[in-house]
Amino acid sequence: MELHVVINGRKDLAEQLYQQLRSAMESGRLAAGSQLPPSRLLAEQLGISRKTVSDTYTLLTYEGYLVGKIGRGTFVSPRPIKAAHKQEAQDLACAQSLARWQAIPSPLRHPSLEGTLRYEFIGGATTRAQFPAEQWRRCTQDALRRLSQAGSFYSQPEGLPVLRHAIAGHVAFSRGVVCTDQDIVVCNGAQQALDLIARVILEPGSLVAMEDPGYTPARLLFQAQGAQVLGIPVDDEGIEVARIPDGVRLIYVTPSHQFPLGMPMSEARRKALLERARELGAIVIEDDYDSEFRYEGRPADSLQSLDSLGVVAYVGTFSKTILPQLRLGYAVLPPAILAAVTKAKQLSDCHTATLSQWALAKFIDEGYLQKHIRRCHTVYAGRRERILQRLQGDLAPWLEAVPCTAGFHLAALCKVPVDIPLLLDLAKKVEVGLYSLHEFFHDHPVRAGLFIGFGAIETLDIDPALDKVRDILRQIT
Structure with missing residues (x-):
């Protein structure tokens, strides 16, 4: 390996070398276990005696x-690194801002692989067993x-x-979305789409209305941008x-599958929402996160598709249909905010990784996505x-x-x-991951209950897991 050692002049050569090597080891630049160059080689590089x-x-x-x-060389010993004193958060001028972010x-948040329980009912996760690995591999090779x-x-x-172009065709076919290729911005998951839209619409103190209970990460995102979020209660027809x-x-809703309760928004309530947005001059974010999986009735x-005024920003994701780790989503934007959101995307991260974009485009065009959705639909329906x-x-x-x-939650x-x-x-x-509805309520009284995701748990694991839940309920009630 090469060392960054600088020898100045011809005095105190051993001291100069000693101090620089010791400093590198104490700071961690020379990590424990690193091999140093042989003495002859280092001497030649530095122009000093062996x-x-x-x-x-x-x-x-x-x-x-x-x-x-012996026979291998000289290595850095494993020893504690002498860390230099560094500024702590409270020492900085931005301490108040840091504290606010740290408190969020x-x-x-999904568990790490090591923290995963045997029976997992977390929402938003899909089953890896259904991932079409071979088709995705072919699409990635093409990309x-x-x-x-x-x-x-x-x-x-x-x-x-x-x-x-592929997304425009997919959402028109599956969800009746009215758009062209030019209306779409590709994002790193739906969460980035929400962030970009909020950036261009909200200012500190702006009012945001969203369902209560509702999608907590969206509420926290809006609040982090300085907005005042108002929880609007929902009933059997959706947001009131x-x-x-x-x-x-800004109004945030999940009309196709209300998060987290699950009911769809009625047609009358949808029309009323669009009219109210027009009166306010507000933008409506429609988060359509998993409605490809419908089990009863005609797909709404x-x-x-009802918006003739250009007030709805439609947000979708492939994290729920393919795999969360891919982090691929999109926004279908009304003309009024399209240019601003595109500029915000450019300033945020330039663009989403093109390798995954090429792969997804082929995955959709080859019909793999629709086949995958149909296959998962059968599995999720059974669960x-x-x-x-x-x-x-x-x-x-x-x-x-x-x-x-x-x-794929209820x-x-x-x-x-x-x-x-x-x-x-x-x-x-007892290795069962359960989740409360409590965290999704904001301004209105909490309704006690469970948020049960069935995307990640295998079908044969459902009964053993719920047997354990039943036994616990008998013990504590």
């Missing part, structure tokens, strides 16, 4: 910084070939034209539009049905499912008083 280097190595070995291994919770033929330039912030106050400039068209059977059966004394027709409300934190804690001890 004896000077050998004597320095000997002294550092005596002090415990180095260790010699991390709802719905690599395309990249090798492309110039060494940054790509367009709004996304590759071929992917925007009449309770959206004057002054609101998107809210965007959903089994959970509903258990909620209507031996779990019925404690829990009642909220009616929903789409997605909500179950408590019919009797249940200590939910205790239930979650005891379930975790």
Whole structure:
């Protein structure tokens, strides 16, 4: 290896070398286990005598910084790094801002591989067993070939034209979205789409209305940008539009599959929401995160398809349909905010990785996406049905499912008083990951219950897991 050592003049050569090597080891620049160059080689590189280097190595070995291994060489000893004093958060001028960011919770944060429980009911996660690895590999190989033929330039912030075209066709077919390729901005997941839209619309103190209960990461994002978020209650038809106050400039809703309760927004309520947005001059974000999976009734068209005024920003994701780790999403934007969001995307990260964009475009064009959705639909429908059977059966004394027709999570409300934190804690001890509805409420009274995702748990694991939940409920109620 090469060392960054500078010898100045011809005086105190051994001292200069000693101090620089010791400093590098104490600071961690020379990590424990690193091999130093042979004394002859280092002496030649520095233009000093081999004896000077050998004597320095000997002294550092005596002090415990180095260790010699016969036949192998000289290595840095494992020893604590002497860290220099560095500024702490409270010492900085931005301490108040840092404290505010550090205080933001991390709802719905998925566990690490090491922290995953045997039976996991977390929402937003898909089953790896259904991931079409071979088809995705072929699409990625094609993407690599395309990249090798492309110039060494940054790509367009709004996304590759071929992917925007594929997305336009997909959302028109599956969700009735009315758009052209030029209306679409490709993002790193739906969360970035929400962030970009909020950046160009909100200012400190701006009013945002969103469903309560609702998608907590969206609320936290809006608040982090200085907005005042107002929780608007929901009923069986969706958000109560009449309770959206004057002054609101952004409205966030999940009309196809209300998050987290699950009911769809009625057509009358959708029309009322669009009219209220027109009155306010507000933009409506329609987060359509998992409505490709519908199990009952005729698929409802998107809210965007009813929008003749250009007030709806439709946000979608492939994290729920393919795999969360891919971090691919998009926004279909009304003309009024399209240019501003595109500029915000360019300033934020230039563009989403083109390798994954090329791969996804081919994945859609080859029909792999629709095949994958149909395959997952069958799997998720079976899991959903089994959970509903258990909620209507031996779990019925404690829990009642909220009616929903789409997605791969459902909500179950408590019919009797249940200590939910205790239930979650005891379930975790028997390797069952359960999640409360509590964290999704903001301004309005909490309705006790469970948020049950069935994307990640295998079908054969549902009954053993719910058996454990039933046994715990018997113990604590």
